[in-house]
Amino acid sequence: RKNLRRYSFREFFLVLFFLTALVWLVYLVLQMPAHLISGSYDTEASAMMGFKEEVLAIVLTAFGAWIGAGAAYFFGRENFREAVQGIQDARTQTVEEILRNLKIRNLTLRPKKYQAAVYTEAKRVEQRIKGNERDWFVILEDQTGAFIAAFHEEKIWRLIAYPEPVAASWSDLESQPIWKVLLAEARQIPIGEITSEEPEEQDLNLIKSVFDISETFSPDTSVYDAEEILEMKKKYLGIVLDDDGSARGYFTTGDIRDLLTRGIK
Numbered sequence: 001r002k003n004l005r006r007y008s009f010r011e012f013f014l015v016l017f018f019l020t021a022l023v024w025l026v027y028l029v030l031q032m033p034a035h036l037i038s039g040s041y042d043t044e045a046s047a048m049m050g051f052k053e054e055v056l057a058i059v060l061t062a063f064g065a066w067i068g069a070g071a072a073y074f075f076g077r078e079n080f081r082e083a084v085q086g087i088q089d090a091r092t093q094t095v096e097e098i099l100r101n102l103k104i105r106n107l108t109l110r111p112k113k114y115q116a117a118v119y120t121e122a123k124r125v126e127q128r129i130k131g132n133e134r135d136w137f138v139i140l141e142d143q144t145g146a147f148i149a150a151f152h153e154e155k156i157w158r159l160i161a162y163p164e165p166v167a168a169s170w171s172d173l174e175s176q177p178i179w180k181v182l183l184a185e186a187r188q189i190p191i192g193e194i195t196s197e198e199p200e201e202q203d204l205n206l207i208k209s210v211f212d213i214s215e216t217f218s219p220d221t222s223v224y225d226a227e228e229i230l231e232m233k234k235k236y237l238g239i240v241l242d243d244d245g246s247a248r249g250y251f252t253t254g255d256i257r258d259l260l261t262r263g264i265k
Contacts, residue, residue, distance in 0.1 A: 022063045026056060095260060096224060104226060104240055105219035107259075109249030112239075115139035118148070118199055122181045123174035126160065129153045137213060137237065139247055140178070146245035148204050149212035150237060151182065159185060166191050179207065186210040214239045219248070227256050 113135045114128045125138060138156075140148045159181065160170045166184045167173045173181050176191060179199045184191040186206050196203075214237040217226050226238055236253040 018063070022059070025059060099224035099227065099256075100222050102223045103219065104217055104221050104223060104238075104251070107223065107251055107255070109240055109251055110255070112139055112247045112249055113137065115141050115247065116178055117141055117143065118179040118204075119143075119177045121174065122156075122159075122176055122178050125178050126156055126174065129156055139239070140182075140207070141246070142204070144245075147216060147239060147241055147247045149208040150214040150239055150250075151207075151211035152213050155182070155185065155211060165189065179203070182207045182211060213237050214250070216241050223256060223259075226251075227253065 114125075114132065116125050116128075116138055118140065129135060129138070135153065137150050137152050139150050142148055159166065159173060163170050163173060165188060166181070167190065173191060180191055180194050183199070183203050183206065184194055199207075213235060215226075215229055215233060215235050216239045217229075219240055219242075230236060230238060230253050238251045238253075240248045240250065242248050
């Protein structure tokens with residue numbers, strides 16, 4: 001900080017010196033006797049004034065360009081120094097420190113893909129997956145829109161190809177609500193044995209424990225903690241929840257690796 005203050009005073013006095021020099025130069029040009037410029041006492045006043053005007057125009061243009069550049073630097077130098085200092089500070093931080101200070105809310109989250117309510121028919125989930133090849137998982141929500149689980153699309157394809165023992169064929173499942181289909185698959189029982197019309201809390205918990213491929217996080221969770229949790233639980237999908245429990249968006253462990261590879265901005 002002492003060095004910065006010393007440099008600031010130096011720059012200030014340098015600008016002051018050149019402004020003073022400009023004032024004196026203008027004064028000398030205007031007050032200089034005609035015979036010292038032309039070498040003759042017979043030079044007309046109008047000719048001398050024109051000559052002086054040309055000299056002043058050149059001097060003022062040169063000094064104006066210099067003063068403009070100097071002023072731009074003088075008033076912008078602090079922002080530049082702070083930016084440089086920020087880069088230097090970042091270089092002294094470890095990757096762990098940077099990730100601990102970075103919150104999930106600061107990430108560019110991927111927008112949530114297809115979400116299905118518990119009562120959505122299984123065939124509609126199938127149609128959605130078929131129509132969107134990039135939607136590799138489905139977010140299951142309750143009636144209020146709160147997040148329950150994120151299950152991989154492979155669960156649907158498996159039931160289409162191998163529906164036993166849940167049902168004899170996929171046609172027996174496609175008109176059923178998705179929660180019943182997933183619950184029967186989780187229990188490995190025929191879907192007809194599930195007689196309730198509404199899922200109970202333990203049913204949704206079982207679906208989550210068997211099929212959920214994600215972990216949920218609040219926006220204020222650090223990226224470091226999120227990556228540690230995903231690594232510990234052998235998962236690669238993070239769902240970010242709002243205060244009402246709905247899914248705001250998602251990120252993957254690959255997104256964190258890309259962040260480190262490209263450099264944290």
